[in-house]
Amino acid sequence: MIDLRRLHVLRAVAHYGTVTAAARALHFTPSAASQQIRQLARELGVDLLEPQGRGVRLTPAALTLLAHADAIQARWEQAELDLRADHGDPAGPLRVSGFPVAVSVLLAPMAAQLQERHPRLTVRVREAALPESFDLLFEGETDLAVVEATPLNPPLSDARFDQQPLLDDPFDLVVPEGHPLAGRERVDLGDAAHETWIAPVPESPCRLHVMSACGRAGFSPHVVHHALDWNVIAHLVANRLGVALIPRLAHLTPHLPITRVRCTGNPHRSLLTCTRRGARERPAVAAALEELHRLAPTAVA
Incomplete structure (x- = not known):
């Protein structure tokens, strides 16, 4: 009989990438997490981890086991649902x-x-x-x-x-009030190719969306300013420091001297x-x- 607690430790190693990270997430010590996996390996009679450089990696047997483990987790979710089938009102x-x-x-x-x-x-x-x-x-x-x-x-x-x-959350081109592109109903991003740009910081998921949208329009933006928060980006635009792509879901500070212009080609996230x-x-x-x-x-x- 497989110990499901030990199986969960192995799933955590696969999810987080290392025994140390998995142990941290599960509030174990790395040695305790490793011990759980060694005991699981002994129960099954297979190797689950093998050396790779200074770390370890999952063996083919471990990957096979994980496919079954993920299916077990999904079935457990379904079992809980079935047990509550007579109590359908959300609570x-x-x-x-x-x-x-x-x-x-x-x-x-x-x-x-x-x-x-x-x-x-x-x-x-x-x-x-x-x-x-x-x-x-x-x-x-x-x-x-x-x-x-x-x-x-x-x-x-x-x-x-x-x-x-x-x-799908469309990106609008945001420009300072009175900018030559502000009066358009829609704008081709290529018309902003020579502008100074404000973009999300490199680690932001939206950075890739912005750069990809500009790339599809045929240019790489000249990014001078970076920010994490959309309202910070909007304030930089309001101070005429550049233009930016901002998703429509982002609610910006009211009354800023900026204009949102919809884009052709529908760039979005x-x-x-x-x-x-x-x-x-x-x-x-x-x-x-x-x-x-x-x-x-x-x-x-």
Whole structure:
């Protein structure tokens, strides 16, 4: 009989990449985590880790085992759902997470609506950036996350997570009031090729979206200023320090002397809802997803 607690340690090593990182997430010492995996290997009669440089990597046997482990986790989610099938009204705690804009525009109003509609349901909202939301899902610390689609995300085929489209958030070109491009109904990004640009900091997921949009328009932007927060970027634009691409979901400080101009070619970022595999049909999660899909069309209007 496989000890599922030890199996979870192996899953954590695969998720976090090292025994040390997995141990930290599980509140183990690295030696304790390694011991759990060694005991699991003895139970199964196979090697699960092998040396790679100064670290270790999963063996082919471990990868085979993990495929079954992810399926077991999904079946457990389904089992819990089946056990509660006679209690379909959403109740208890629902933990949701997302990046700042998603929390402000989608998750906060969703939480308010759900708690008004389902008095026995308690929604707990947590701001979390990538890849933290996937870590929280893996650890069972959140039930539903709204994330950006980026190359850094686990692939859609990852058996641990169920990632589904929510909405496309268009980017607008934001220019100072009175700028020559401010009077246009739509603008080709190529017309801003020679402008000074303000862009998200390199570690921001949106940095890639901005650079890719400019690349598709045929130029590499001359980025002079960097910021993390969209309102900081908007203030830099307002002070005539450059132009920027800002997603429409980002609510900017009112009355700034700036103009949003829609772009041809529809540059955008895609937002996804993400749950653990098998958890999407839980009554509380299903109610949250329904409300998010109701809010999504008006959020980017």
